[in-house]
Amino acid sequence: MSALLSYLPFKVSSSHVFVTEQPYLAVLLLALGSLSLAKFLVKTLGVLAQTFILPGKNLKKYGAGKGTWAVVTGASEGIGREFALQLAAKGFNVLVAARNATSLKELTTEIESTSKVQTKALAIDFSKLNDPVQWARFQSEVENLDIGVLINNVGRSHSYPINFVETPDEEIDNILQININATVKVTKAIVPGMVQRKRGLVIGSGSFSGISVVSPMLATYAGTKSFLSSFLAALAEEVKGKGVDVETLNTYFVVSNMSKIRKSSMMIPTPKAYVRSVLSKVGQPCGALYTGRMHVVTPYWSHALLDYLMNLIGWKQVFASYTHGLHKSIQKRYLKKQERLAKQQ
Ligand SMILES: NC(=O)c1ccc[n+]([C@@H]2O[C@H](COP(=O)([O-])OP(=O)(O)OC[C@H]3O[C@@H](n4cnc5c(N)ncnc54)[C@H](OP(=O)(O)O)[C@@H]3O)[C@@H](O)[C@H]2O)c1
Known part of the structure; x- marks a missing residue:
């Protein structure tokens, strides 16, 4: 005693x-x-x-190596491109979609030269899916495919951190069209087939900005990522037990054009390392375990530890104020650079 x-x-x-x-x-x-x-x-x-330690679900469950397709949106660059490469290496045929036809062609050529799978490249603007012609193009590409994996990766952020009241209407509309409208439409086009076949995996590219922290000066982008995790969590519950798994990735930073970060570090992986962790941990919440967020996963190890720690500390206002300060300084640097470039012309 x-x-x-x-x-x-x-x-x-x-x-x-x-x-x-x-x-x-x-x-x-x-x-x-x-x-x-x-x-x-x-x-x-x-x-x-x-x-x-623990492995994720085996991708054979979703048809890897059996002539099944993976659809990756926003696949011409960054994280999406890497999803296409790694899913092909695991034995999925891949349909890649983005605007840049040349980059998509280069990607499918690379895939076909290294993996024995089929590919399809669809050059399409996901901000224009309300146009019946564009929507019909997308639907006709996917309607007869046996799709086992959907990576809802396409996303657009703000050009630089900016207060909501100052954000151009065109930018807000574009972000909403791509991050919400396209994601919902693409999911609706593909998931019914998965349910029918009783086999499928849907992954959404979420973000710390909409899941772990409040993100002043990225209000619209962060809001779309909150929508994504809420939408996919509800869908996940609906299709649970029907052979279809759904999860939202909680991603901190990854080297890419969008993040404008060129050098990897302990906290910021390359797309290759990031996607490797995602595909090896399907179904494991990792850092999102015990956070109370349903069907959200934080698979990359340093993001996982950060997510867990932030949730443990729980002092949301401190993180919101830190993020606000960070965004203010990024905006300052961005505007200074634009000024410098304008003077040089
Ligand atoms: N990188 C990060 O730090 C980070 C962090 C959290 C979450 N995420 C999320 O991860 C996803 C991928 O981001 P990323 O960093 O890989 O971005 P990225 O390198 O900028 O790639 C974006 C991809 O989306 C395509 N795309 C953009 N607008 C499009 C449109 N209107 N229509 C069709 N395709 C379009 C781009 O190709 P085209 O230009 O050829 O169309 C490109 O293939 C996004 O949803 C993002 O929100 C990223």
């Missing part, structure tokens, strides 16, 4: 008095403390095990 008492937050002599005068209260406090510690240890071990 005396060893246990030494953990109490007061001196042993006073704890002696406390214990003799309030023995039940002392035991209750000790039990509560032990319970909190045990809960913390179990949670931490769970996150570490999922992030570093």
Whole structure:
């Protein structure tokens, strides 16, 4: 008992008095403390095990190596391109879609020269899917395919961090069309077939900005990413038990044109390393475990630890203020650079 008492937050002599005068209260406090510690240890071990040890679902479950297709939106560059390459290497035929036809052609040529799978390239602008002609083009490409995987990757962010009231209407509309409208339409075109075949995986490219933190000066973009995780979580529950798995990626930063980060680091992986972690951890929430967010996963190891830690600390206002400050300084640097470039012309 005396060893246990030494953990109490007061001196042993006073704890002696406390214990003799309030023995039940002392035991209750000790039990509560032990319970909190045990809960913390179990949670931490769970996150570490999922992030570093446990494998994700085998992609054969979704038809890898069986002539099944993976559809990747926004696949001409960055994370989407890497999804296409790695899914092809795992034995999926791939349909890649984005605007840049030349980049898509280069990608499909690279895939066909390294993997024994079929490819399709669809040059399309996802901000224009309300146009019946564009929508019909997309539908006709996917309607007769046996699609096992859908990577809802296409996304657009703001050109630079900017207050909502100053954001050009065109930019807001474009972000909403691509990140929400296109994602919902593409999902609606593909998931019914998955349900019918009782086999499928849908992954959405979410972001810390819409899931883990409040993101001032990226309001519209962050809002679309919150929508994505909420939309896909609801869908995941609807199709649960029908052979279709759905998850939203909670991504911090990855090297890409969108992030404008060129050099990888411990916190910022290359698309290759990032996608490798996503595909090896399907179905494992990793850093998102115990955060209370359903069907959200944070598979990349450093993002997982950050997500877990931020959730543990839970002081949302501090993170929001930090993010606001960061965005203000990025905006300042961006505008200065634009000024410099304008002077040079
Ligand atoms: N990079 C990060 O740090 C980060 C962090 C969190 C979440 N994410 C999310 O991850 C996803 C991929 O981002 P990324 O960093 O790989 O971006 P990226 O390198 O800028 O690539 C974006 C892709 O989307 C395509 N695209 C953009 N607008 C399009 C449109 N209107 N129609 C058709 N395709 C379009 C682009 O190709 P075309 O130009 O050829 O059309 C490109 O293939 C996004 O949803 C993003 O929000 C990224």
